[in-house]
Amino acid sequence: MSAFLRLARVELSRLLHRRAALLLIAACLVVPIIIGVAVVLDTRPPSAQELADAQQQVEHDRNDPSFEEQVDECVAHPENWGNYPADLTDEETEKRCRADMEPQLDWYLYSPQLDVPQERDNGSGIAITLLLSMAMMLLGTTFTGHDWASGSVSNQLLFEPRRLRVWFAKALVVTGTAALLATVVQSSYWLAIGAVARSRDRLGDGVLLDCLQMGWRAAAVAGVAALLGFALTMLFRNTVATLGILFGIALAGGILLGVLGIEGRWNPAYNVAAVVTDGVKYYADGPCPEEVVKEVGGDPGGCSVEKELSFAQGAGFLGTAVVGTSLLSLLWFRRRDVP
């Protein structure tokens, strides 16, 4: 076994024996299961009893005199009830009013249906991606922060003084563990959700593959987050300082960019979203389009313009940020004295 692989195996062993790391890994396994179970239960198909109750309610409302009164009112004054064309006959108007007002079964079934694309774009998929990215960043931070806090880095260097090798072995283990764990979690989650959706006949063509691809992109982001947390902690040599800076960027970064008038193109959150969701739309101040100028009869001075950030742009931004930070961290670790 090469010396580097031997060292990487030691670092993996060190990581997997850290209590904080194990807790984070456990959280990444357990929380998605809880989220998945909640999604499946929340969107479960109505039971026979619930269907019977809803049907009974529909019948009740249909037979209620107020229903016929409302239909009559709609026919008499359709302009008060919707955007009905003026050239409809009374018969056609009544038909439209009745169709719009007639109580429907799904009005009384409160459980939403499982919508996999919705889960992917705005639901549990985002929650799991956020969880994994933050947990893996913490994993990278605490893994090496603990070594600096205990002073054991110097002891390790007495056995392997090649600092570049030590840095790369630790980085490989942290990044690999994070990416692998996130890939397993994301894949399992979407395969499970896909299986449930298929059993309910709610899975469209190609949706599962889209979800898996998003999951894998998110897993890559989790790996990058772990590497970033690791590289920053190797730079600052302190977990708290690293977390403080990351928290500050997360909290104030977007606001600061806005205050400084820096375009959303450089907002880390948009770039992460562009990678995970394969492109993202955002709004930025810009010159008003011609049609707006015509409509308002002059240039209003500026408009909020929809822009798109592609996957490649997001990946370029994140790649540059993480490579830059890693290089700085590596050079710093190589040159600075170790306490």
Added chain:
Amino acid sequence: MSDLVIETSGLRKEFRTRKGGLRVAVQNLDLAVPAGGGVHGFLGPNGSGKTTTIRMLLGLARPTRGTMRLFGEPVPEKLPQVIGRVGAVVESPKFSPNFTGQFNLRLLADAIGAPRSRVDEAIATVQLDGREKDRYKGYSLGMKQRLAIAATLLKDPQLLILDEPTNGLDPAGIREIRETIRSLGAAGVTVLLSSHILAEVQQVCTSATIIGNGKLLASGRVEDLLGSSTAHRVVVPEPGRALEVLGAAGLDAAADADAESIRVETDDAARITQVLGEAGVWLTELTPLRPDLETFFLALTDAERLGAEA
């Protein structure tokens, strides 16, 4: 191959202070520790630059200027090639507190490809067996020191650098560690022992280097450093008569405070016995008076301090 295991030339280390100033921790230090086993003491007051020198030799700190060699190889450039022959404990032991002592050693052994059996052997050597599965954070300071020494033995080193290794040990532990150091030195391992306990250095070391304010003050064999005796203590039945005889012979003699012995300022013991014998004053005791290392060390460091202040 060089006959020095450690060699530094013009070694200098500067630190920037928080206020932007410059602090020189080591200045132009020429250190030479001979190969072939034995224990070399590395002495100096607190803050004199001992630990900084050791940290530079081991690649943990970068020198500002100067050159260093271990086993004749320039370091830090060739440190990876020689580190396998160097065991070291720098300042306090540093291990992961939540891991057991045994697991901490296993990680280090695995990193260098040493067999696991060596971990158990090292633990047994420092008499930590029975406690090796306890968490490191539960160890006493003495046990931590022993674990650190066990870590150095994982490599089967030819050079052992120990920075205050008996810190925190109880008297029995100190004795054990001293015996271990002595036996390692006798077995051909060269030990660089940094210590502020001068008696320890005098008892254990065959040679020593003394530094103060980051500068070399003296270096050599302990006996040579202390020099030959320049005075003798004489005990005779009639001290008054002996004083007269010695004075008449031109020797500088004076009664000690206890009035039972005489201090004679000469390194020539034969002349003392001859003068007193010819006068019929018979010696009951004749002891050469050598300065101990503590006296020598304090004299050197005081002179250095006064020089620096001047």
